[in-house]
Every structure is written in structure tokens, then in C-alpha cells.
Amino acid sequence: xxxxxxxxxxxxxxxxxxxxxxxxxxxxxxxxxxxxxxxxxxxxxxxxxxxxxxxxxxxxxxxxxxxxxxxxxxxxxxxxxxxxxxxxxxxxxxxxxxxxxxxxxxxxxxxxxxxxxxxxxxxxxxxxxxxxxxxxxxxxxxxxxxxxxxxxxxxxxxxxxxxxxxxxxxxxxxxxxxxxxxxxxxxxxxxxxxxxxxxxxxxxxxxxxxxxxxxxxxxxxxxxxxxxxxxxxxxxxxxxxxxxxxxxxxxxxxxxxxxxxxxxxxxxxxxxxxxxxxxxxxxxxxxxxxxxxxxxxxxxxx
Amino acid sequence: xxxxxxxxxxxxxxxxxxxxxxxxxxxxxxxxxxxxxxxxxxxxxxxxxxxxxxxxxxxxxxxxxxxxxxxxxxxxxxxxxxxxxxxxxxxxxxxxxxxxxxxxxxxxxxxxxxxxxxxxxxxxxxxxxxxxxxxxxxxxxxxxxxxxxxxxxxxxxxxxxxxxxxxxxxxxxxxxxxxxxxxxxxxxxxxxxxxxxxxxxxxxxxxxxxxxxxxxxxxxxxxxxxxxxxxxxxxxxxxxxxxxxxxxxxxxxxxxxxxxxxxxxxxxxxxxxxxxxxxxxxxxxxxxxxxxxxxxxxxxxxxxxxxxxxxxxxxxxxxxxxxxxxxxxxxxxxxxxxxxxxxxxxxxxxxxxxxxxxxxxxxxxxxxxxxxxxxxxxxxxxxxxxxxxxxxxxxxxxxxxxxxxxxxxxxxxxxxxxxxxxxxxxxxxxxxxxxxxxxxxxxxxxxxxxxxxxxxxxxxxxxxxxxxxxxxxxxxxxxxxxxxxxxxxxxxxxxxxxxxxxxxxxxxxxxxxx
Numbered sequence: 043x044x045x046x047x048x049x050x051x052x053x054x055x056x057x058x059x060x061x062x063x064x065x066x067x068x069x070x071x072x073x074x075x076x077x078x079x080x081x082x083x084x085x086x087x088x089x090x091x092x093x094x095x096x097x098x099x100x101x102x103x104x105x106x107x108x109x110x111x112x113x114x115x116x117x118x119x120x121x122x123x124x125x126x127x128x129x130x131x132x133x134x135x136x137x138x139x140x141x142x143x144x145x146x147x148x149x150x151x152x153x154x155x156x157x158x159x160x161x162x163x164x165x166x167x168x169x170x171x172x173x174x175x176x177x178x179x180x181x182x183x184x185x186x187x188x189x190x191x192x193x194x195x196x197x198x199x200x201x202x203x204x205x206x207x208x209x210x211x212x213x214x215x216x217x218x219x220x221x222x223x224x225x226x227x228x229x230x231x232x233x234x235x236x237x238x239x240x241x242x243x244x245x246x247x248x249x250x251x252x253x254x255x256x257x258x259x260x261x262x263x264x265x266x267x268x269x270x271x272x273x274x275x276x277x278x279x280x281x282x283x284x285x286x287x288x289x290x291x292x293x294x295x296x297x298x299x300x301x302x303x304x305x306x307x308x309x310x311x312x313x314x315x316x317x318x319x320x321x322x323x324x325x326x327x328x329x330x331x332x333x334x335x336x337x338x339x340x341x342x343x344x
Numbered sequence: 345x346x347x348x349x350x351x352x353x354x355x356x357x358x359x360x361x362x363x364x365x366x367x368x369x370x371x372x373x374x375x376x377x378x379x380x381x382x383x384x385x386x387x388x389x390x391x392x393x394x395x396x397x398x399x400x401x402x403x404x405x406x407x408x409x410x411x412x413x414x415x416x417x418x419x420x421x422x423x424x425x426x427x428x429x430x431x432x433x434x435x436x437x438x439x440x441x442x443x444x445x446x447x448x449x450x451x452x453x454x455x456x457x458x459x460x461x462x463x464x465x466x467x468x469x470x471x472x473x474x475x476x477x478x479x480x481x482x483x484x485x486x487x488x489x490x491x492x493x494x495x496x497x498x499x500x501x502x503x504x505x506x507x508x509x510x511x512x513x514x515x516x517x518x519x520x521x522x523x524x525x526x527x528x529x530x531x532x533x534x535x536x537x538x539x540x541x542x543x544x545x546x547x548x549x550x551x552x553x554x555x556x557x558x559x560x561x562x563x564x565x566x567x568x569x570x571x572x573x574x575x576x577x578x579x580x581x582x583x584x585x586x587x588x589x590x591x592x593x594x595x596x597x598x599x600x601x602x603x604x605x606x607x608x609x610x611x612x613x614x615x616x617x618x619x620x621x622x623x624x625x626x627x628x629x630x631x632x633x634x635x636x637x638x639x640x641x642x643x644x645x646x647x648x649x650x651x652x653x654x655x656x657x658x659x660x661x662x663x664x665x666x667x668x669x670x671x672x673x674x675x676x677x678x679x680x681x682x683x684x685x686x687x688x689x690x691x692x693x694x695x696x697x698x699x700x701x702x703x704x705x706x707x708x709x710x711x712x713x714x715x716x717x718x719x720x721x722x723x724x725x726x727x728x729x730x731x732x733x734x735x736x737x738x739x740x741x742x743x744x745x746x747x748x749x750x751x752x753x754x755x756x757x758x759x760x761x762x763x764x765x766x767x768x769x770x771x772x773x774x775x776x777x778x779x780x781x782x783x784x785x786x787x788x789x790x791x792x793x794x795x796x797x798x799x800x801x802x803x804x805x806x807x808x809x810x811x812x813x814x815x816x817x818x819x820x821x822x823x824x825x826x827x828x829x830x831x832x833x834x835x836x837x838x839x840x841x842x843x844x845x846x847x848x849x850x851x852x853x854x855x856x857x858x
Contacts, residue, residue, distance in 0.1 A: 178813035226815070245766065
């Protein structure tokens with residue numbers, strides 16, 4: 043089946059929409075901030091399963107009141123009678139408190155408790171983890187910039203980076219808007235999104251480059267449009283199979299992977315959108331033509 | 345691109361079979377493995393404890409700078425240097441001096457300098473000198489001096505931590521240095537790390553000191569476990585270093601748990617001499633600045649063994665014996681990060697991970713078959729081969745599989761078909777203009793190759809960076825994602841291409857249903 047959708051006419055309105063969401067995301071990230079998990083904020087996390095269904099969240103919270111732990115957050119987690127307790131970092135070391143917290147819970151709630159997961163991250167480690175996460179994201183952006191620069195012309199490299207920033211900022215922005223927890227696995231998701239979105243962009247760029255040489259009388263808008271249409275069914279099929287796999291993780295993979303798979307689903311959707319509506323228009327902005335490609339070849343062959 | 349020589353085909357399948365063979369190793373009887381290689385489960389899947397310990401070298405620096413007081417004063421006296429206002433501070437020694445230039449020469453002398461040894465491999469002295477106003481000077485450790493102290497403390501701590509953990513008897517612990525100040529400890533299968541944490545949290549510096557009658561010069565006021573306050577001589581009769589063994593026991597008379605110890609030759613001599621000279625006096629057994637007990641010396645003990653009694657439970661006696669056996673930590677350790685997963689959560693994670701893998705796999709396979717029919721089957725075969733090879737490579741590397749690692753495999757399933765989709769879509773386009781089917785397939789494969797490579801290398805770059813920066817479970821994700829990309833390329837470009845060529849070459853002319 044031949045598709046011929048006029049994408050290039052929609053570039054302008056799509057870009058305005060992207061810009062709006064992008065700016066909104068930055069505003070949210072700056073003013074509302076992110077809901078950091080203990081990985082990045084420090085503190086203690088306890089996941090427990092009670093053998094009785096008769097306890098509830100407020101009982102758990104009040105049983106810890108006497109300990110004067112500061113900000114304690116309790117929520118239901120996964121199955122019935124599974125709970126997640128988060129305790130913020132105190133000035134001292136939470137580590138020594140863990141056995142006491144366990145004891146207090148067992149004594150006050152009067153039920154068998156299975157401590158399924160206990161995590162404690164100190165303030166120094168958490169700030170290091172956050173720092174290395176941010177470095178990793180920047181480093182991979184730079185690596186992508188270089189790779190595309192080597193494989194294509196600089197205009198393509200700028201276009202792909204603009205698209206990547208768009209994807210990363212909007213994904214994180216949505217996490218800020220929805221107050222979803224940002225932890226180590228979200229950093230992993232963001233890096234994978236960078237890889238995936240780049241992958242999508244490269245496929246379209248490859249075709250644009252090929253078509254620029256093939257149809258020299260077409261302008262960049264027409265070439266971009268043709269290339270997007272030619273690769274459209276691949277774009278859709280790959281996004282679909284990836285989303286099928288991700289949905290399977292999201293629904294069946296358990297609580298621990300939920301945040302990660304949600305970020306990935308967002309990223310795949312945004313990344314697919316951006317390779318069509320962000321990466322391609324940047325080439326138009328730079329007035330890329332077959333002549334742009336020729337210049338590079340002259341440089342290589344002296 | 346569709347012509348394969350016999351040799352080519354042979355090698356393509358040989359490599360595939362070789363790698364796949366390793367994936368089978370995971371299903372062999374683990375008690376008597378044919379080849380001892382398997383994918384390890386991460387702590388988040390098998391349950392266990394991860395601890396990150398940090399040494400605090402400040403007390404050690406203080407101790408070491410204090411040990412330089414006597415040699416420093418001796419140097420000053422021997423060379424007729426007059427000093428005033430000598431002060432021992434946390435990390436330095438300060439005083440004022442009349443002839444700073446002369447002192448400088450002596451202080452930074454490379455020959456036989458017992459106060460301030462020269463560290464050859466760093467090209468630096470252990471100590472540094474700060475000259476302040478009004479002839480004031482400050483002696484402190486140099487950057488490399490501190491580094492040397494820190495490194496040796498870390499090495500020693502790792503050794504002691506290993507001894508203590510081995511003594512507790514957990515299975516297959518991992519103990520590694522992380523950076524300059526940290527020790528990573530992984531204890532698979534451990535349900536509750538509190539005992540290990542409390543064992544690692546004690547420096548266990550033991551010494552024996554005589555109790556003085558009353559407060560006098562050269563004594564410390566120390567608290568005993570029972571709340572009694574005693575004046576204890578600063579002089580150490582004997583320390584934990586002289587211990588060669590220590591065991592928990594029961595005192596047959598009081599039926600109380602006790603800790604027996606055996607001393608080395610030197611320790612036995614010292615202990616014998618002290619007990620002979622001080623019959624009737626009390627000897628304090630001091631652990632980490634606290635008196636465990638202070639028994640009276642009833643008779644000279646020359647056998648080189650003894651007994652510590654206190655108000656122990658049997659568990660406490662066992663732990664104390666273990667701590668004494670393993671030796672003292674040079675400096676306190678803090679747990680700066682801890683992650684413990686119970687075994688049942690690990691099992692649940694494996695279950696949900698595998699379920700979502702199977703369902704994701706089935707969905708993708710059905711979709712590909714619906715979309716590409718026969719060639720969808722080929723892509724699916726390549727996908728299965730891809731998974732088997734992925735597990736095979738993980739086995740060869742003896743990599744650690746974590747829950748995010750399983751997510752990486754599922755993601756690979758979703759993204760792996762991309763290579764074949766790119767190729768098939770390209771062939772479809774070529775079929776529109778090309779008369780010859782074979783030709784169309786041929787061009788399709790060669791034209792899509794660059795795109796497939798470019799597209800996958802970008803994801804590979806992300807995986808490599810994630811591997812370098814990630815820790816624990818996230819690293820597991822980077823491993824499966826990265827290896828998944830390589831096996832994907834192999835299965836699409838060799839296996840699927842060969843299968844496709846067999847179908848296309850047999851068809852010769854006619855229609856291809858793509």
C-alpha cells in the first residue's frame with residue numbers, strides 16, 4: 043500500500059505544540075521539581091507483607107509515630123497486605139534505625155511481617171548516584187552527537203540532538219507533572235529512550251540522505267516528506283512490537299518494573315513522534331540539500 | 345547478498361550452535377555440572393544483601409599524627425631547636441620555633457629520616473610542613489601520606505571484613521574494593537543482614553590494662569558494661585594482636601557463656617609477667633574503649649590462654665570470639681548503602697519477569713506472523729535463535745541476570761524484529777520496481793544494511809554508557825540490552841538472511857507474499 047501523507051505541511055503546528063510542551067516540562071521540572079526516590083534523595087525504604095489483611099496504612103503510620111522518624115510515607119504496593127514504607131533521610135544514619143523500625147512494627151501491629159525488601163541509601167551515596175546519572179545522560183547525548191556527526195553532516199547531528207533533548211526533557215517533565223518517582227531505573231529508561239529515539243531518527247535520516255542524492259530536484263521539505271512516508275510502515279511496526287513488549291512488562295512485570303516500563307512507553311511514543319516531527323524539520327531549518335552532502339564528499343576525497 | 349558459499353553456511357550455523365550450546369548449560373544438573381558455567385542470578389532475583397561500607401580514616405589519622413609526637417620532640421631536642429606552645433590537634437601538630445630554616449632541612453631530609461619517611465613511588469614525603477605567621481609551624485600529613493594511610497587501612501579492612509564474613513559462613517560472598525574509601529559486600533541468600541552489619545560495625549580493638557587503685561596520672565576513666573566506672577592504666581599490657589585463637593565456651597561453674605582465648609608466644613610472655621607481678625590486682629579487658637570485664641588476678645597465668653567472662657548471651661560470646669579471631673579493623677566502617685531483598689520477593693520477581701517475557705514474546709511473534717506471513721516466520725525463527733544466543737553469551741560471560749536485566753531481554757525481543765522489519769520493508773519497496781524477485785531481495789538486503797547498523801550502534805552506545813555508569817541491577821539491564829543488540833544483528837544478517845535466501849532461490853520466478 044502506498045501512503046502519501048503530507049507531513050511537511052504539519053511541521054509548523056507540530057513544532058509549536060512540541061515547543062509548548064517542552065517549555066511546560068522545563069517549567070514543571072524547575073518549579074515543581076521531581077519526586078526523587080531514595081536512590082537520589084537518600085533515606086530508607088521498607089517493603090513488607092503482613093500475614094493478616096486486617097491492618098491498614100494508617101495503623102502502620104501511627105505505629106511508627108512514637109519513633110519520631112520525621113517524614114514517613116506509607117502506601118499500598120502491589121498485592122493486598124503489601125505495603126511500602128519510605129522514611130526520609132535523617133541527619134544521623136538511618137542504618138542503625140532499621141532493626142528498631144522492624145521491631146517496632148512487629149510489636150505494635152501484632153501480626154507476622156515478612157520484610158521483603160529493605161533499602162537504605164546514605165546522603166553522600168545518593169548525591170553521587172544522582173550526579174553519575176546526570177553525567178551518564180549527558181555523556182550519551184554527546185556520544186550520539188558525535189556518532190551522527192561522523193556518519194552524516196553536522197546539520198543531521200544537530201537535528202538528532204534537538205530531537206533527543208525534546209524526548210528526554212518531555213519524558214522527565216511528564217514524570218514531574220504526574221509526581222512519579224524518579225530512581226535509578228528511570229535513568230536506565232531515559233538512556234534507553236535516547237538509544238531508541240536515535241535509532242528511529244537514524245532510519246529516517248538515512249533515507250533522507252539517500253533521497254537527496256536520488257531526487258535532486260526535490261526540495262528538503264519534499265524529500266523529508268517522501269522519506270518519512272517510505273519508512274513509515276517500518277516506523278509504525280517497530281514501535282508497535284516494542285510497545286507490545288513494554289506493555290507486557292508494564293502489566294505483568296510487577297511493581298518494581300512499573301516505573302521503568304512506563305517511562306519507556308512514554309519514551310517510545312515521544313521518540314517516534316520526534317523523529318518525524320522534530321528531527322526532520324531541523325534539516326529544513328538548515329536548508330539541507332543534495333549540495334550539503336556533496337561538500338562532505340569533496341572533503342573526504344581530496 | 346543471497347549467495348552463500350558452503351563454507352559460509354557451515355560457519356554461520358557452527359557459531360550459532362556453539363553459542364547456543366552454552367545456553368543449555370543452565371539447565372544441567374547444577375550439582376555435577378559438565379561445564380561449570382551458568383548465568384548468575386542477581387541479588388534482586390535470588391534474594392540477599394548488598395552492603396556498601398565506607399572507611400573513616402579520620403581517627404586513624406589522629407592516631408598516626410599522635411604517634412609522631414615523641415620522634416618529633418626528640419628531633420627538636422637533639423638538634424637544639426627550641427619550641428613553644430606545642431599542641432596536638434585533630435589532624436596536625438602545631439608549635440612555634442626559633443630556627444625554622446634549620447628545622448626545614450632536617451624535616452625534609454631524604455637520608456634516614458625516621459620522623460618523616462620519603463615515599464619513593466609517590467615522590468613525596470609522608471608529612472608536610474605549613475609555615476604560619478610569627479614563627480608558628482604546623483606538621484601534618486601530606487596528600488600522599490594520607491593516601492598511603494587510607495590505602496593500607498582499606499586493604500586491611502577488606503581482609504578483616506572477609507575473615508569476619510567467612511567466619512559467619514554465608515555462601516559465596518563477594519567482597520570488593522570500590523573507589524578509594526569503599527568496600528562492596530554482596531551476600532546472596534542472606535535474609536537479615538543485621539548480624540553481619542553489627543559484626544562489621546565494630547572495630548574490635550581489644551587490650552588488657554591494669555586497673556589502678558585511684559585516679560592518678562596516666563589513667564583513663566572507663567565505663568564497664570555493668571555501669572561501674574574504673575580507673576584504668578593507659579599502659580597496654582597486651583593487645584588483640586597477640587591473639588591466635590578465640591572460641592566461645594561455657595563456664596562449667598557458673599554455667600555462663602564465656603570466651604576463651606589463646607595467645608602467641610610473645611603475648612603469653614607479656615601476660616605471664618604481668619599476672620605474676622600483679623597478683624591480687626584487677627585486670628581490665630577493654631574492647632573498643634569499653635570494659636568488658638575486670639577480673640581479679642588470682643594467680644599467675646603462664647599457660648598462654650585465658651578466659652573472658654562477662655554478661656554475655658551465648659550469641660554475644662560467639663560474636664565476640666569471632667571478632668577477636670578475625671582481628672581488629674584499623675578504623676570504623678559505616679554502612680553507606682544497603683539493599684536487602686527477601687528470597688520470596690526474588691522468586692516473585694523471577695515469576696513476573698518470566699511471565700512478561702513469555703507474553704511479550706508471544707505477542708511479538710503473532711504480530712510478525714500476521715504482518716509478514718512466511719517471512720514473518722523467518723523473523724520469528726531468528727528471534728528465537730536470538731534469545732537462545734543471548735542466553736548463551738550471558739552464560740559464556742557468566743553474567744549476572746537481574747530483574748531489569750530480564751526487562752532488557754524483553755525489550756530486545758521488541759526491538760530485535762526491527763532489523764528484519766527494516767530489511768523486509770526495503771525489499772517490498774524494491775519489489776515495486778524490480779522484476780526479478782531475487783534481485784529485489786538482494787538489493788533490499790544490501791541497501792538496508794547500513795541503516796540497520798547505524799540504528800543499532802546508537803542503542804549500543806547507550807547500553808555501553810549505562811554499563812559504565814550504572815550500578816547493580818541497572819548494570820544487568822545494560823548487559824542484556826547490549827548483548828541483545830549484537831545477537832540481533834547476527835541473527836538478522838546471517839541466520840534470517842540465509843533462511844530467506846533458501847526460500848527465494850527455490851521460488852525462482854513467481855510471486856512472493858511479503
